[in-house]
Amino acid sequence: MVEKTGKQPRGPGHAPDDPLLWPFTAARLAMDACFWWLERGAVEQGESSLPWTTPSTVALELATMRLRDFTQTRSGQPALVCAPYALHRALIADFAPGHSVVQSLQNGGIGRVYLTDWRSATPEMRYLSIDSYLTDLNVAIDEIGAPVDLVGLCQGGWLSLLYAARFPAKVRRLVLVGAPVDLSIDSALSRLARNAPELVYDQLVARGGGNVSGEEMLRFWSKSPDSDGIEVALQRGLSDEEGAGLLARFDRWNTETLDLPGTYYLQIVNWIFRENRIAGGQFVALGRPVDLKDVKAPVFLLSGLDDDVVPAVQALATAGLVGTPPAFIAAASEPSNHLGLFMGARTHVHAWPRIAEWLRNDLSGVLARSA
Template structure:
């Protein structure tokens, strides 16, 4: 086990569900997979559900919080960003490149124009005023249960079996046990500050600012072409939330030398990247081996 050196910070998504997406159950836990592959100094950003007094927090505030977390664990990290936590990690690395040694992104939307996904198609087709109405409905926050329908119904038994990559048949005792855990996780939604939510919709999904080079974070424009750190990208071939191309476009946007760029496309859907048994057993140990390599 790695007992010293650069710590790893796992940046979970600030969107709909909490950090348990990375630690669902035995055999379906990214945290356990990372620990089992040899990472001992592992920390996780668990974003709290937004209370009423958090309604005006925006992307900059969460980047600042992430910066405090990095400083608290030593000031230099290997950063793993999942889904919405992936683009946030990329922005953080672009803003504070000296604080990130290696960056891993899984199922993260970066270049929205590279190819549409179900989620980006909804964001494009929906007028901004409709998203604003969701914020107004929550008195300045987006209430998780109100946006859950945008993500679709993933609690059908066959969808759960696909996401968890289970061999056990539907209706078996083991499947029924894991199905109950999954449904409990899926029903536990978090609320998001309205300011943050609208900034993500407008800056990332509608204007594609991160890929276009106009994204401003903490007073500084993020120029991905100036980013040189090693990166590992993990996409899902059947990802319905983030098209693989939206993530893999990073390779042509950053200034990292090709020999320091890795990518894989796992045969799974979006949630399968983080909690699928096969993905956790086959793909994440390779990512950890890459993380432990000496530059």
């Protein structure tokens, strides 16, 4: 039996699931940081010093990402994990043994696994847009060989869904994990995005020299996650030697943030979180309006029952937006907070093997039963 994870007490101004800093949440602290920002220039982030858990090679070097290749075999159906691009590195998908999406997919029989390793924004990247990321995602999928199974984590989920609607023939199956799509469904973050003045976001980008600085957002966050919060995210105790190593690794991962291009950031804030264009059918991707009903591929939705960032009702509501027949939509909810969906030990024991099995299964029997 899976024990339900508890929620940690939060101080004033404390954001849901602290370690994952969402692009628009920075505005909450931007005004307090105003004068400090004026004395600073833009900060360029270096490369991560943390090693990957699973051996990989770099298949492509693109403007927005490195395409990481974790494949164990050259045959079989490829799965591309679309990591969130939201101030933390893609190591969230390959954090540690027993806490790795890549590893769980491999252990579940998926021999060809790839990952979007998003780059920290440099000054030259400040005008990159959502279209820029969709374009490079398309190049990566062409390199891998379409159709792929697309596994979108968190904000990588809405990007994956946009891609699947824009290029439906290139996605065989779609997995969305803790993915915000319909922002009309209430959550703390959707309220924050709607209620903060637009000028706050514009000033945040301007003070970052055209980008949003992950380092500064982490600096101004009200509280770093403590060991209890990290235990909840990793879904295991940290008092033993292995736990101490995980705690140290998490602390390093949490401080190695990414900068985001200002144009991309403002499009997320305004188009997705404030105007709800994806769910509302008004999003234009690469020159064409996107209709989520064009997504006919089988879909698996995973939500966290303790997820304050993307509440389960919001994560699962995507089922009603796509054109996939109901018989080909699978859904699961885990007793997990947001980070626990990607890093949690229990989630990797219970949910991710089911996802891998679903990706491997022949769904023709489902079609026959639904006929």
